Amino acid sequence: TLLATCSRDKSVWVWEVDEEEEYECVSVLNSHTQDVKHVVWHPDQELLASASYDDTVKLYHEEEDDWVCCATLEGHESTVWSVAFDRSGERLASCSDDKTVRIWRQYKPGNEEGVACSGTDPTWKCVCNLSGYHTRTIYDVAWCHLTGALATACGDDAIRVFEESASSDPQQPTFSLAAHVPRAHSQDVNCVAWNPKEPGLLASCSDDGEIAFWKYQRPE
Template sequence: MSSLSLPSPQQTIKPLATLNPPSTARTWHTAPHPYLPLAATSSSDKTVRIYSLLDFRLHSSVSGGHKRSIRTSAWKPGTKSAGESVLATGSFDASAGIWRRWDGGVKGMKEEQDFTGGFAGGGDDGLEGDGDGDDEDEEWRFAVVLDGHESEIKSVAWSAGGQYLATCSRDKSVWVWEEMEDDNFETVAVMQEHEGDVKCVAWHPTEELLASGSYDDTIRLYKEDLDDWTCVAIMNGHDATVWWVEFESEKVVGLENQEEVDGTDDMKEQRKIWLERRENAGARLISCSDDLSIRIWRRIPRERPDVPTGQGRMPSILRSNSIEEEWVEEARLPQRHERSVYTVSWSRKTGMVVSTGSDGKVVVYKERWKQSSSSAGPTDDNGDRAMSEGRNASNGHNNTTIAETEWIVVAEMSDAHDVFEVNHVCWAPRWDKGRRSEDEEMIMTTGDDGEVKAWILE
């Protein structure tokens, strides 16, 4: 997979709104709600500000549970049927918190219901953004405090099913907590594999597979094995701190319906095979670092060994299957940042990636089919391995046209928060009245200036 193409950006990042009022202290991270037009912003003033994405005004505040800066937050998935929102927070006071809020009129809502004009329940639910949020503050309940880390918590993440919560810390550890019942969490794993501050944790979208990035320049993957969590893969490659890791969508997006640049039947068939192999390998992982690089990693699917047959060849029942996995670097995105890259976000709708960091830039990247490619050199009988390692996969035949992709920059903007660093960037659905479709997304940036800004890509 080549990533060397550096054409001029094709689109423009335009300002949509600045969320109001901003924090008077540094803001670290913004998490869009999984199904409501809300976003949670973690701040150094020991609060989380909940903003309405209908009008970009303050909806409510979460406060009183932590003694130091709140570094991160994450919404628990799968809570719609229960009619409540559950937010996990991680703080520099070394504790994680679980907060709950009843969604009121949202309970029992239909999937297709349109909230662009307001929420079920109307103004009584406080979601039209009256700007003060005083009534709503009382509705956030600090349900649980999770203690155990010895130093600052840097990241929290819920598993896709909501059963597990992962936390990581400056104390070099990754913890996995299991929710046994409401407000009752049990520590099921403490992993101390990293040799430095653990900056970020992220869960696979369909598997109970956990990734972490660290100050020790590595990425590690963990999985449960016989009631014990263990490290199943280590990705070495970055030359400095890994600030962020994130999995892509469980479905392939961004390539299936791209305009054909080579319409031959052979190319169409090869692209179909390529997409099938990607599906088989599962979601890829993206990472960014102090070394200014953004890298994409792919799992090499494990081959299923044939069952031995014939006289004297019996399969051993004593040998257990290893759960170790092999992940390889598939691509590096074009380098556009001049200082540390703090976060990247992978769109679940378009497959595009957005990045930001210490230089204040916001850069958007897109994966596309290469316009032409052929293999005339060494090949590998294992097409999955060759594809994953960035080499031509032609199923053992030379001089065969194959499908390949490349990453290009489609938009770039400097000084997103003036002279201040941008700590976090993410994709979020648009809910405001200006949106043109339910699938339209926006970019949200969170900075040292205390502001959260919304941007659109045109």
């Protein structure tokens, strides 16, 4: 079992956890140049993503018994606070202090779309930029693996849920705002999390010291 941690010391650590719950650090990754705010594992591969104060997202995988950075996603104009994979792991959402959410798509070597890859590593390309919806820093993004809905936690005290349009082009997906709770909390919303078993059940937490539960129903 693998565990990943990140820190203000700019590093990402990968740990191996054995059956006795002994923790052994197997790799220290120093690819970021500023605080690392968030790490998340791919849903079914040994692929790790991190978000940082240096405005980038980085991806890591294991290569010859060591962990290495295999991609850097650049495009945000300020701190990247959080990242989330979709159910397939083919796409990644990132949210930032620049008030945008970016959707990145993985293109494997030899892809039909003709996106260039270096060697055997996939290329990640930004295919959608959700801007104009948030008025302050977006601290968290959560991608529901049951419904595909995308939720955000924002410094404007609000929660928003986005849905991908059914006729969306995979190369240029379109998402629309499906729900907006303007005063979800009385202070900054720090984190949102979808329940992995019950569709539409969302939890949020805030600087106001409260955890709230929401039932999201998709618009008819």
